Amino acid sequence: MVTKIIEKAINEQIRKEEHSSRIYLSMASWCQVNGFQGAAEWLYAQADEERMHELKFIHYLNDRGGNAHLSDLEKPATKFKALLDVFQQVLKHEEYISTSINEVYAVCIKQNDYSTGNFLQ
Template sequence: MERQKVTAKRSLTEDTEKLLNDQIRMEALSSAAYLSMASWCEMTGYENSAKFLYMHSEEERQHMLKLFHYINDAGGHAIQPDITELKHHFSSLKEVFEEILNHEIEVTVSINNIVDHCYKIKDYTTMSFLNWYVEEQREEETLARRAVELFDIIGEDGMGLWTIDKEILNLRKEVPNGGQ
C-alpha cells in the first residue's frame, strides 16, 4: 500500500525553506569538515586539537538538527544534503584553524542573509528562531579567531605547537557557553 503525501499547512515560504535547507547544508559541511580535521589532527599527534574538533563536529551536527526540526515543524521539508567536497589532508595545524575561521565567517554571512530575508518578508517567527544562530555565530567566530591568534602569540617553533595544541581545549572555557 502506497502512502499518500501529507500536505500540511505551512507558515514557511518556499524561499525561506530553501534558504534554511541551504543553511542545513552549511551546518552539515561544518560538521563533516571538522570531523575530517579532527581525524587529521589525531593522526598527526595533535590530540587536544582532535578532541576539540570531534566535539565541535558534534555541535555543528546539533545545529543542523535544530534547523531540521524547525523546517519540518513549520510545515516544510528539511533535506539531508550530500557532502562530497571534503578536504582530508592539511599542511599544518595552523591551516586547520585558519580554515575554520574562514568557514565560520561564511556561516555568519549566510545566517545574516537569512535573517535579512525574514525581516523583509516579515517572517518574525523564523527571524526569532534564527536569533540563537546569530548569537552562536559570534561565539563560533570568537573561538576560531582566538585559536588562530594562538599561533601568533605562542609561535610554532620549539615547544610552540605542543603548547598551542594544549591550549586549544582551554579556549572553550574562555568563550561564553564554550562555543556551543
C-alpha cells in the same frame, strides 16, 4: 507555515551545517592522526555541535510546516599542511557560516517571517 523562499533558505543552511560538521570531523581526524590530541578533541566537539545545529534547523523547518531535506555534499579536505593551516581554515569557515546565517536572517525580514528571524538569534 513557512514560505517556499524561507524553506529554501533553511534547507540551504541545513546543507551548510552538515557540511561544516563534516569539515570539522575531517580536520579532527587529521589532528588525531598527526598527534594533536587536544585540537582533535576540540574539533570532534565542533563537529557534534554543527550536527546539532543541523538537527535544530531540520526540526524547526518541519515543525513550521516546511519540508527539511538533505543535499549532496562536497568531500571535505583530508590533508592539511600544519595545525595552523587547520585553524586558519576553521576561522575562515566560521566567518562564512556567520555571513550565511545573516543572509538567512535578511531573507526572513524581507518575508516578514519574524518567528524564523527570532529562531536564528
